[in-house]
Amino acid sequence: MSRITAGPVPDHTLLSRYRERRAYMDAYWLHVQGAPTLPDYIEAFYTTPLFGLERFVLNFVGKPSSDAEARDMAQGKSDRFAAWTVEARTDNEILLCDYLSRTRSWLMCERAAGWTRLYFGSAIVPRRVTADGRAELGSAFHALLGFHRVYSRALLRAAANRLQAD
16 A cells, blocks of 8 residues: 555546635545445445544534445445535545535545555635635634644545455
8 A cells, every 4th residue: 555645636526626616625645456446435434433433523413324324325325424415426436515515525546457546635615705816714724724634644544444454
């Protein structure tokens, strides 16, 4: 398994549509051996013990979830999971919108011979864009950005480890 790389959101992906809305966007990726499918990756991502902590917290805002519900979303049997709704999906990508419509979560699998690049990214939609084009994301966003970057990497690594263990 490779190290995690951070970089721009690739053009022509489901997440890249938020570029024109002046959203904060990030993308992280790593390579794993084999050819996990998007459903494999979605299930692995949302059922790791690390993500389980987030799901536990979401119980307190009335957004409970189970591993079975994560599997149903991964398999395309449901468009809802915990605090998210599927906004868009292709054969190799899924874009989720949170219940407040402020954040997006994005997963993508890109296969090559013998390995797969797993992507995880986010978009934070600004509350408003000023007349001079500046996106206003709020003080909470700025306060939590460092944590978000570390947590995003940890979530991606946890999902990749789960996929490699299976």
